Each structure stands twice: as structure tokens, then as C-alpha cells.
């Protein structure tokens with residue numbers, strides 16, 4: 095068996111004139127979880143569709159469990175399960191009917207298909223609704239049915255495109271538990287998400303994607319570390335006062351001047367202490383009125399904003415040249 | 416839980432078996448859709464035919480001279496043919512619906528025969544047609560339709576109705592795949608209306624001006640209607656049946672590969 099069960103190299107995809115994917119390289123070792131994290135329109139769904147044989151790339155290659163998606167799509171389909179972003183069950187069929195049909199399309203015998211469908215209905219707590227048309231299900235139930243559908247053949251590799259978007263916190267927690275159970279059972283997982291918390295909770299590796307490019311690819315812990323140590327937020331009574339302190343203004347983080355707060359990245363350890371002291375000293379000397387201040391570790395959300403924000407700034411600069 | 420249960424094994428069978436089996440599964444899906452949308456069935460299969468028969472029989476029919484002693488006898492075969500084609504046009508809605516929803520991705524990601532995705536929908540048209548034909552004949556009998564056919568004539572006529580609806584379901588599926596939306600597909604499918612009226616459905620083609628008559632005589636619905644009419648009224652059938660079969664075969668042979676091409680092109 096190959097070590098990287100999902101392997102992509104230099105994927106490019108253009109729709110019309112817009113380049114949607116630009117040189118995507120991703121590797122997912124067997125049994126691990128990769129989160130593809132990015133905002134709307136970043137190219138997450140397009141990547142998943144290419145990886146799951148639903149869309150051919152313009153260039154680049156993908157292998158899943160050693161099978162090439164372009165040359166051996168049928169082999170690939172036999173080892174993957176997909177939960178797409180849009181609901182992919184039939185609303186007129188009941189939950190059980192949906193699963194049985196899919197079982198039959200997987201070439202299971204009628205008896206096996208029924209047994210497996212019942213099993214999954216129970217596992218995903220849909221027993222009460224098993225005989226109702228799926229269009230009467232709540233959003234969370236339909237997502238669960240969708241997930242059950244992609245697990246009919248217990249595929250070793252699973253792709254989940256925004257599995258928890260639109261779910262309330264409780265349903266999201268349930269979904270996370272289900273996903274963790276699958277991973278414990280040895281399933282290799284690639285999931286896309288817009289939530290850093292989700293990536294942090296579930297993934298071994300986070301690939302941040304924006305405008306079709308992978309910005310960074312690292313463990314959640316390293317991603318946090320990359321952002322440096324702490325962050326100092328100062329809330330000025332009058333945000334315009336910052337103009338009195340050009341030196342401080344130059345040091346502030348560019349993307350985070352919001353609701354009157356200016357933020358500074360602070361190093362770890364003693365160096366950080368001295369930085370804080372120097373910033374506070376300058377504020378006191380200039381007699382600038384301060385409402386509030388906080389010193390905290392950045393959340394992953396901020397990490398994301400910072401990564402994406404810096405990149406946007408760079409491209410703006412490139413365009414000006 | 417995953418590890419406790421045994422995961423079923425795929426069966427090994429010849430490819431033809433799977434083509435039939437997958438089509439059957441998707442056919443069943445479409446039939447369930449029919450059952451779960453009784454409003455559509457009532458409107459399309461029952462109310463519309465009743466309304467049309469009554470309009471033509473009592474409102475327009477009085478002004479039409481067909482040479483037939485009883486206009487309703489002339490009218491009913493035309494009504495049956497146009498109605499089964501109206502019912503076949505469901506592919507104009509259900510195919511673009513499937514194509515724009517996530518379900519087509521689900522099917523495409525399964526190790527199934529992709530031809531079944533359209534094939535199951537098209538086949539389910541037969542169920543609508545049987546319902547529609549039965550309703551129409553029932554209503555027709557109530558308003559004075561007096562068919563003279565024997566069992567063989569009936570079977571041939573119903574067979575032709577199913578064949579022509581099957582062929583048109585594929586043809587309309589082509590438009591369903593070309594369109595970007597359901598609305599677009601329905602507009603493209605509007606081409607069937609001239610076929611209804613420029614045919615022998617409601618008036619004898621002999622009554623038409625030469626250009627329209629030439630068109631009417633050389634389009635698929637006229638021989639179909641003539642064949643069904645001759646069969647049900649126990650008149651000489653001539654070669655209408657064979658011309659109908661030839662038209663339908665031609666439509667199927669062109670449309671089916673076209674749907675395959677359009678389907679693949681849509682997802683590249």
C-alpha cells in the first residue's frame with residue numbers, strides 16, 4: 095500500500111478565463127485527516143470534485159490508493175465515499191429507500207443492501223424517520239443521511255465537503271463525533287471547512303486555500319505557532335490618536351485595526367515583555383487616552399485572517415507594479 | 416459499529432446484467448417520485464386530458480368536418496398520441512433537475528452504469544403513459560368514443576403509444592441536457608406544439624394548404640396518429656405502423672448517443 099493514500103501533484107483548473115486552482119499539491123497519509131480550509135470561492139469544492147473523479151483537471155495528477163483518477167476512475171470510485179456540499183439524496187425517497195438504492199448500485203445483493211441500509215439508519219439515529227420522504231427531514235438529518243449514503247460500502251477514503259455548514263452547534267458536535275468514530279475505525283479523511291475550529295478539532299493537517307492557491311499546509315499546532323506568541327490589543331478612546339505615534343503605527347498589525355483597537359504581535363518570553371513595556375511607555379509618554387487593553391494568544395480565526403490578509407495585501411502590491 | 420458489522424461484497428455479474436439492474440433501480444426511483452407527486456399526476460394525467468377532450472369534442476369539434484361519422488372517433492387517437500408525448504416531456508423537467516442537484520454527483524461517484532441515470536427516468540415515462548392512456552380511453556368512452564379494435568389491434572396501438580413516448584422522452588432528454596435550467600429546457604421543448612397541430616391529430620391533413628400538408632405528412636406524429644386511428648377504428652392500417660416504428664427507431668438511434676455526449680460534456 096502507498097503511504098499517501100491521497101496524492102495530488104500540480105493541479106490546475108480554469109473555468110473560462112478564471113483560474114480556479116493554481117498548482118495544488120496535497121498529500122494525505124493513510125488513516126489521517128486533512129482539512130482544506132478556505133473562504134467562499136477559494137476552490138475547495140473544485141478540488142474535491144477533481145479528487146473524486148467528478149471533474150477532470152486541466153493539468154496535474156491525482157492518485158487515490160494508488161489509482162489514477164483520470165486513468166482508472168472506476169477503481170477510484172470503489173475506494174472512496176463522498177459527501178458533497180449540496181444534498182445528494184433523493185427527496186421523494188425515504189431514508190431507507192435511498193440507502194437501499196445506493197446499496198444496489200454498489201452491486202450488493204438485495205438482502206445485503208437492506209441489511210446494511212438498516213444498520214446505517216440505526217447508527218445515524220434516523221430510525222424514526224426511516225420511512226418518511228427525505229425531503230421532510232431537517233437539515234441535520236439530511237446531512238446524516240447523506241453521510242450514511244456515502245458509507246454504504248465502508249470506503250477507506252472519505253471526502254466531506256463542508257460537512258457541518260448550516261448545522262446548529264449541537265448537530266455539529268454530533269457530526270464531529272461521527273467523524274471521529276470513522277477516523278478511529280481507520281478511515282482516511284479529507285474534509286473542507288470554512289471554520290478554523292473545525293479544522294483544529296478534527297484535522298491532523300490543515301491546508302489553507304485561498305484564490306485557488308495553498309497558502310500553508312501544516313499541523314494546527316504549528317499553524318498557531320507560526321503566528322508568533324501573544325497579541326497585544328490596545329483600545330484607544332479616540333482611534334485617530336494613533337497618528338500622534340508614527341513609530342507605533344508602523345509596528346501595528348495591518349489587518350487588525352478594528353473597532354478602535356490596534357494590535358501588535360508580541361514575541362514569546364522576555365523579548366515579549368520588553369516589547370510590551372516599550373509600547374505602553376510610548377502610549378503613556380504621548381498621553382494618549384486608552385479605554386482598554388488585552389494580551390492574548392491569537393485564535394485560529396485570527397491566524398486565518400492574518401494569513402489570507404497578508405496574501406491579499408501582497409497581491410494588491412503586485413498589481414500596482 | 417463499523418468494524419463489528421460485515422460490509423457487503425459487490426456481486427460479480429456480466430455488464431449487461433448491471434445495465435439492466437441499475438436502470439431498474441433508477442426506474443423504481445422515478446416511479447416513487449410519481450407516487451409521491453399525486454398533484455402532478457392528477458393534473459397531467461387526468462385533468463388535462465379531460466379538459467382537452469371536452470374542449471375539442473364539444474367546443475371546437477362541431478366546426479370540424481372530418482368525413483368521419485363521429486368526430487370523437489376521429490379525435491381520440493390524436494388525443495392519445497399528443498397526450499403521451501406531453502407526458503414524455505416530464506424528462507424536460509426531471510433531467511435538468513437531477514443535473515443541477517447533488518444527486519447526479521452521487522450517482523457519478525458510484526461504480527454503476529452511467530447510462531442508467533437517464534435510462535431509468537426515461538423508462539418511467541411508460542408508467543405515466545399507461546395511466547394517461549387508460550384515463551383518456553375512459554373519458555373518451557363516456558363522451559361517445561366507440562373503438563372497434565380487436566385485442567391484437569388494441570395491443571398494437573398501445574405498443575405504438577408507448578414506443579412513440581419512449582422515443583420522444585429520449586429526444587426531449589437531449590433538450591433537458593442542453594438547457595442550463597428547467598425553464599430553459601421547457602422553452603426548448605416547445606417545438607413539440609407545432610407537431611401536434613400540424614398533424615392529423617385534430618383535422619384531416621387533406622384540409623391543410625399544400626405547404627403545411629407536406630410538413631404534416633412528413634413528421635413522425637402523423638403516421639403514428641394514422642396508425643393508432645386505423646387500429647382502434649378497425650380500418651385498413653396500410654404501412655403507417657412501419658413508418659411509425661421507423662421514425663421512432665431513428666429518433667432513438669440519434670437521441671440516445673447524443674444524450675451520452677451531452678452528459679459527458681456537461682461534466683468536463
Ligand SMILES: Nc1ncnc2c1ncn2[C@@H]1O[C@H](COP(=O)(O)OP(=O)(O)OP(=O)(O)O)[C@@H](O)[C@H]1O
Nearest residue numbers: 109114132133134135136137138139140141179288
Ligand atoms: N462550473 C463552473 N463554472 C464556472 N466557474 C466555476 C464553476 N465551478 C466553480 N466555479 C468558480 O470557481 C471558484 C471556486 O469555486 P468552489 O466551488 O471550488 O469554491 P469553494 O471553496 O467550494 O467555495 P464555497 O465555500 O462557497 O463552497 C468560484 O469562483 C466559482 O465561482
Ligand SMILES: [Mg+2]
Nearest residue numbers: 138139140179
Ligand atoms: Mg464549496
